Each structure stands twice: as C-alpha cells, then as structure tokens.
Amino acid sequence: MSSKNPSKPAESRLTGETSAGSGRAQHDKPRLTPGLHIVSTPIGNLRDITLRALDTLSSVDEVLAEDTRVARKLMDAHGIRAKLSPYHDHNGAERRPDILARLQEGATIALISDAGTPLVSDPGWKLVHEAIEAGIRVVPVPGASALLAGLVASGLPSDRFMFCGFLPVKSGQRKREAETLKSVPATLAFYEGGSRLAACLKDLADVFGAERRGVIARELTKFFEETRAGSLTELAAFYEENGPPKGEIVILVGPPLQQAADAEDIDAALIDAMARLPMKAAANEVADAFNLSKRDLYQRALSLKRDD
Missing domain, CATH: 1.10.10 (Arc Repressor Mutant, subunit A)
Known part of the structure; x- marks a missing residue:
C-alpha cells in the first residue's frame, strides 16, 4: 500500500524512521497503535527480520513469547530491551483474561513464536480470536515463514497451495488424514520432524501414489539449508537409508495427476x-x-x- 494513501494503516502511523538496532535514543521509538501486534521473527537467519518488526518489538509495552529464552536471544542480537513474558499452550487459558483486559485499556502488546509467523502451527489463535471478539485491534507484522520459504524454493506449483500442518504421529491415523487430502488440486505443505520423516513419506506414497512428486525443504535460511526433490517413494527410500535429518522440515507434495489427460x-x-x-x-x-x-x-x- 502506498505511503501517500490518506487512509494510513497502523504501520504508517509510526513516528520513527529507524530500527531498534540503530542506537537512537529511547524517545525516538515509534508510537504504535494500541492493540495486539502479531510479529513474525526469523526462522533461522537472524537477519531475516524486518525493520518494522524491530521497531514494534522495541516499542510495545510487553512481548508475549512462546519461549522467553529463545526470544531473549533474538532481542539481544538486535539490542532490544523489551519486557518479555511467556505465552504458550500450557498457560494461555490462564493468561488471556489479563492480557485482554490490558489491551482494552489501551496497551500495545506483541505476540511472537519461537520462529516464523505466529499462529502457523504455533500458539496464538485463541488469543487473536478473543481479541477480535472483544473489539481489540489486531495488527499483523509480516515476515519469515517456513511454509512460504519452502514453497517458493520447491519448484512445485504455487498458484494454489494448502497448508496441512503436522500429520498425526501414528501411521493409521496419518493415512486416514492423507486420504482426505489425496484429491485436493493444489500443492500440499506439511511440517514434520526428522525422526518421523521417512515413515511419513512412505505413508504419503501409499496413499497419494508412488510417483506423486515431493520436495523436502530443510533448515531453511540456515547454513545447512537443503531442498531435495523426487517421487514420494524415492524420498522415503532416501531418508530410510540415510537416517533422520536434523532441523525443521517442510514436506511439499505436488498436485495430483491430471485425470483429464489421456x-x-x-x-x-x-x-x-x-x-x-x-x-x-x-x-x-x-x-x-x-x-x-x-x-x-x-x-x-x-x-x-x-x-x-
């Protein structure tokens, strides 16, 4: 959106022009619109953070973090001294009433996850939902996402895709869920852990078909970043033979074969x-x-x- 638009969004109301790491004095921090700011953070490379995210994290009254130890490393790397407190699946129900009350009083609060975009297979949906229900402004601060990074590096069709999160751990349940996705005419994206990758790929090959195309995107933005393409059968065999890979993993599966083509x-x-x-x-x-x-x-x- 152009900065010349007279109906300015929250981000254009920031009064500062420098990031938190620039060394400017405390009084130069931008003034934020009151509300809940959903801030994306790097998925590996600490430089993959936006200037707006730095401004926001350095200016809010409080930062809610999935793990404050992980968040503190990010803050320290960029010279941010923000008030941190934990917000995760285990304490969310207890914390939400107080957070929402403070937001209704005009507080500025940021929510971050350990990495990437909050709410995408991470805590936060209930807080955002209840904030909207209470009439509180929710401000997205876009940034890194393993899902999108994996998709654009995969070479698979990106005009239509579906994020499916984590599949069930048990093989039978995983296959049943895969059956519901088998005919979706889009590239499918899953998150998975290294220890289950080979078994997951084998189950997907059994359900989707041995020759269905797949791509494994691993350790994105990090030193050992890797994308490996092949049929689901080939990928399952590779990780079965070479053992579980390390790091965060995105599985991408190409659309089903075009049945109309003879x-x-x-x-x-x-x-x-x-x-x-x-x-x-x-x-x-x-x-x-x-x-x-x-x-x-x-x-x-x-x-x-x-x-x-």
Whole structure:
C-alpha cells in the first residue's frame, strides 16, 4: 500500500524512521497503535527480520513469547530491551483474561513464536480470536515463514497451495488424514520432524501414489539449508537409508495427476515438444505440464522416436 494513501494503516502511523538496532535514543521509538501486534521473527537467519518488526518489538509495552529464552536471544542480537513474558499452550487459558483486559485499556502488546509467523502451527489463535471478539485491534507484522520459504524454493506449483500442518504421529491415523487430502488440486505443505520423516513419506506414497512428486525443504535460511526433490517413494527410500535429518522440515507434495489427460494428449504434447527441444528437455517439459514422472515421459519419448 502506498505511503501517500490518506487512509494510513497502523504501520504508517509510526513516528520513527529507524530500527531498534540503530542506537537512537529511547524517545525516538515509534508510537504504535494500541492493540495486539502479531510479529513474525526469523526462522533461522537472524537477519531475516524486518525493520518494522524491530521497531514494534522495541516499542510495545510487553512481548508475549512462546519461549522467553529463545526470544531473549533474538532481542539481544538486535539490542532490544523489551519486557518479555511467556505465552504458550500450557498457560494461555490462564493468561488471556489479563492480557485482554490490558489491551482494552489501551496497551500495545506483541505476540511472537519461537520462529516464523505466529499462529502457523504455533500458539496464538485463541488469543487473536478473543481479541477480535472483544473489539481489540489486531495488527499483523509480516515476515519469515517456513511454509512460504519452502514453497517458493520447491519448484512445485504455487498458484494454489494448502497448508496441512503436522500429520498425526501414528501411521493409521496419518493415512486416514492423507486420504482426505489425496484429491485436493493444489500443492500440499506439511511440517514434520526428522525422526518421523521417512515413515511419513512412505505413508504419503501409499496413499497419494508412488510417483506423486515431493520436495523436502530443510533448515531453511540456515547454513545447512537443503531442498531435495523426487517421487514420494524415492524420498522415503532416501531418508530410510540415510537416517533422520536434523532441523525443521517442510514436506511439499505436488498436485495430483491430471485425470483429464489421456495417452493421446500426452503423445501429442511430446511430439510437439520434441520438434522444438532435445528429447530429454522435451520429456521434462511435458512431465511438468502434466505432473507426470520425467523418467516415464522420457521412455515414452524414446518409444515415439523409434516409431517415427
């Protein structure tokens, strides 16, 4: 939104122009709109924090943190001396009435999670919901998100996607939930821990199909950042053989195969592509277009070439 818009949002009402880490005096801190500020924080690289997030965290009356020890490291890294208090799943019900009362009195309070965007598989939804119900302003301060970082690095279709959070721990329950997602015409995104990754991928392959495309995005923004692509079967076998990977993990699964495409459509697309491109590039192009296996399309291209 343009800063010239006369109907200015909360962020344009900030009176300061420098971040908290700039060394400006305390009285230069921006004046925030009263309310609950939902502040995204880095998912690994501490430099992935916005100037607005720094301004907000240094200016609110209090910062609610999932783990105050994790939050203190972030604050110290950027020279912020904010009042910190814990807010998480275990104390949320007890803390919410006091937090909401203070917000109704005009306090400015920020909510952060250990990493990334709060409420995305992290505590905070009930607090935001009850704040809105009470007529309290909720101000999003956007920033890092493992979900979006993984999606844009995956190479899978991003025009339509669905975040599915964590799947159940037990295999039977995981497969039942996967069945409800099998036909969703979108890229699916899951969070998962390293110790369950291979088993989870195997269950997804059993339900979605062995050749359904997948990408594992791991340790995003960190030194050992990795994205690994392949069929769900190939990915399950790799992590079964190499053991559980470390770090935070995003599983991305490509959309289901296009049922409308028949063999004649695929052959026609291959013939057209091979007239313009080398055989392997042509097979890859058609595989991407129809969300099919590149290996299978290459074999079909060889067959068409022999019959030509």
